[in-house]
Amino acid sequence: MSTSHKAHCLILPYPFQGHINPMLQFSKRLQSKHVEITIAPTKSFLKKMKELPTSVSIEAISDGYDDGGIDQAKTYEAYLTRFKEVGSDTLSQLIQKLENSGCPVNCIVYDPFLPWVVEVAKKFGLISAAFFTQNCTVDNIYYHVHKGVIKLPPTQNDEKILIPGFSCPIEASDVPTFVIYPEGERILQVLVNQFSNLDKVDWILINSFYELEKEVIDWMSKIYPIKTIGPTIPSMYLDKRLHDDKEYGLSIFKPMTNECLNWLNHQPISSVVYVSFGSLAKLEAEQMEELAWGLKNSNNNFLWVVRSTEESKLPKNFLEELTIEKGLVVSWCPQLQVLEHESIGCFLTHCGWNSTLESISMGVPMVAIPQWTDQPTNAKLVKDVWEIGVRAKQDEKGIVRREIIEEYIKLVMEEEKGKLIRENAKKWKEMARNVVDEGGSSDKNIEEFVSKLVTIS
């Protein structure tokens, strides 16, 4: 079904790579259903972009730190306070500018890290939709911290915690790190504040799909108008209905595409370990060293993304001694093309939510080494709920040792014990395609969202 009237959505992402990617992909889905899109990152973020999409209009708002963004602010609190103040003004000006130019906006889709956007939307009488980039299980945990229903941290590390709406008991090591560690308290406030304005919004969009998290989605739907709309992956990796939709196209890093794909083309099917820790995580030097030797000692060849800011942590002479037959280390890769490549046998990942959803969508089993934020909870889901990967054990210093890395890679890629994991990964890949294809659960939710927009416009 397609719609005939034009609705216009202004998309307001939080200026992080892992937040912009899913919002841009969702925008493309809306656009394919005849919704006009303007995406409005901050000026400082826009300056850092190495790649820009050609398919959507881009305008910028200001966070008050146009030269350096968050890095320019003295503290995180100072950044958020100024962003709210300057962001509200510049967003209002943008809405007026679009109105004056004959392209009025009728809906704002915003990242709930920026809850003040709802006030601006109300001032202009616009529909508002909060877009949660993380999954519903994680959102549910933050919701219960917000409500004071669960008291964390638990008194003992192995104490089982039951979260309403999620019947699988979890332990402290499965909970988002900001909830557990006192140094994460300021960021926890931002995450908890995501719920502060939610009673005023018209929609809550979640970057996940119903079949992945049925129980918790059913539970949260009784409280909020939730719609799952994921996986937010370019269509050509999923349903293939949007023919020119292959790449993300809003990146602050430059991928080493040719190097990666040429190298992968020379590797046997399902033989390569792909390793990446996303755009933000900073590993301990000791962990980098264990990883390096674990990968080098394993039977498999590897493609490892080490961001340039992390490179100095590689062990001495590691790169010099690495043969091209055994492994390739790059500063950034085209992750979707890599995961899609037939040579990839497993993904050793930090379990950032985008990486997890991408791995699910490509049917690649995972070895999870979560670092921080929502990643431990995502790893719990990967291992115990979907059974599509393993979670590598840390020692008492919090480091995953080289022997464990070798052992888990082997388990996931070769051993009989890992067979169920490999089969489950294939099943979820199929499901991920079905949900965004015509009539699938996410496609229906997007259709419903679009038809309401059109009716109101």
Ligand code: UDX
């Ligand atoms: C952050 C948090 O870490 C994550 O836990 C949260 O869910 C979202 O925000 P990030 O650490 O960057 O995100 O990880 P992730 O969510 O996995 O996003 C990384 C994105 O960068 C993915 O879309 C991935 O495809 C892309 N990527 C990564 C590349 O394109 N090339 C690379 O070499 C590495």
